[in-house]
Amino acid sequence: MHFRNVISRTNFLYRLNENNKLEVNYVYTSSRRTGNDPYGKKRIISGLSLASLHAGTVTALVGPNAAGKSTLLRAMSGLLPATGSMLLGESDLMQMELKKRASHLTFMPQSIPQDVSLSVIEAVISALKASPLDGLNVKNSEVYDIALKTLNRIGIADLALSPLNQLSGGQRQMASLARSVVREPKVLLLDEPTSALDLKHQVQVMELTSALAREGRIVVVVLHDLNLAMRWADQILVMQKGQITSSGAPEEAITPQIIKEVYHVNVRVERCSQGQPQVIIDGM
Numbered sequence: 200m201h202f203r204n205v206i207s208r209t210n211f212l213y214r215l216n217e218n219n220k221l222e223v224n225y226v227y228t229s230s231r232r233t234g235n236d237p238y239g240k241k242r243i244i245s246g247l248s249l250a251s252l253h254a255g256t257v258t259a260l261v262g263p264n265a266a267g268k269s270t271l272l273r274a275m276s277g278l279l280p281a282t283g284s285m286l287l288g289e290s291d292l293m294q295m296e297l298k299k300r301a302s303h304l305t306f307m308p309q310s311i312p313q314d315v316s317l318s319v320i321e322a323v324i325s326a327l328k329a330s331p332l333d334g335l336n337v338k339n340s341e342v343y344d345i346a347l348k349t350l351n352r353i354g355i356a357d358l359a360l361s362p363l364n365q366l367s368g369g370q371r372q373m374a375s376l377a378r379s380v381v382r383e384p385k386v387l388l389l390d391e392p393t394s395a396l397d398l399k400h401q402v403q404v405m406e407l408t409s410a411l412a413r414e415g416r417i418v419v420v421v422l423h424d425l426n427l428a429m430r431w432a433d434q435i436l437v438m439q440k441g442q443i444t445s446s447g448a449p450e451e452a453i454t455p456q457i458i459k460e461v462y463h464v465n466v467r468v469e470r471c472s473q474g475q476p477q478v479i480i481d482g483m
């Protein structure tokens with residue numbers, strides 16, 4: 200593909216910067232607005248810096264509930280207001296209008312709304328056509344084939360004609376993943392893609408995540424399962440209270456001390472008989 204050639208030649212370096220700072224000013228607009236309580240304004244992430252994320256690698260973003268993981272991904276994708284900069288090669292994605300940003304970077308939300316009355320393939324085609332197809336070198340006549348190819352890759356081609364609103368939670372999650380990858384973005388942000396999946400599909404999605412990265416993409420994936428993160432991520436970022444508390448290769452980032460500090464749980468990190476590091480829970 201066009202993107203892959205570009206990526207393999209230039210070794211994209213992506214970093215959040217303006218002296219490596221990203222600041223998210225999160226403005227909450229209540230849908231249940233009442234009386235004199237117009238908009239709550241909350242700052243979730245302030246002055247956060249990320250290490251460089253390299254093409255070809257998977258970065259797992261882990262941390263307790265409400266740490267700010269989704270907020271960070273949503274800010275990076277432009278769904279929440281944020282200041283700072285986010286450089287992909289020479290381009291600052293933060294400065295790009297949303298449609299242009301979406302041609303470089305896609306975000307998979309935690310869930311697709313249940314009331315969308317499209318078939319799976321229609322939903323994937325709509326994601327493909329959400330912004331101009333020019334950068335993708337795709338003709339309108341090819342979108343159906345591309346969408347079907349993506350469904351095949353994700354392993355849900357048999358669901359192509361099923362209405363989204365009749366799928367199980369896990370099936371909907373796989374459809375959401377298909378929507379995120381169909382444009383073959385350089386940067387893929389996945390928010391808990393395995394949370395509703397059975398063991399086989401968790402493995403399938405993590406293998407796919409890894410394969411997508413190896414093709415030259417930058418993949419950031421929010422995970423709650425530390426063992427999935429240890430097994431599949433090249434680096435792990437541990438987030439707590441809107442900041443990165445620990446980062447590095449899996450065994451550097453995830454230690455019993457860090458887990459105790461962040462989750463208040465006692466664990467051991469041990470290698471299994473095949474040499475894979477694993478988190479073993481001892482208790483609170």
Ligand SMILES: Nc1ncnc2c1ncn2[C@@H]1O[C@H](COP(=O)(O)OP(=O)(O)OP(=O)(O)O)[C@@H](O)[C@H]1O
Pocket residue numbers: 227228241243262263264265266267268269270271
């Ligand atoms: N729509 C919203 N309105 C107001 N505050 C919000 C909203 N969404 C998230 N927040 C707040 O932002 C903070 C970070 O939430 P966020 O969803 O980013 O955390 P998270 O690390 O992804 O959590 P989880 O693991 O539970 O999904 C929390 O304090 C949360 O209450």
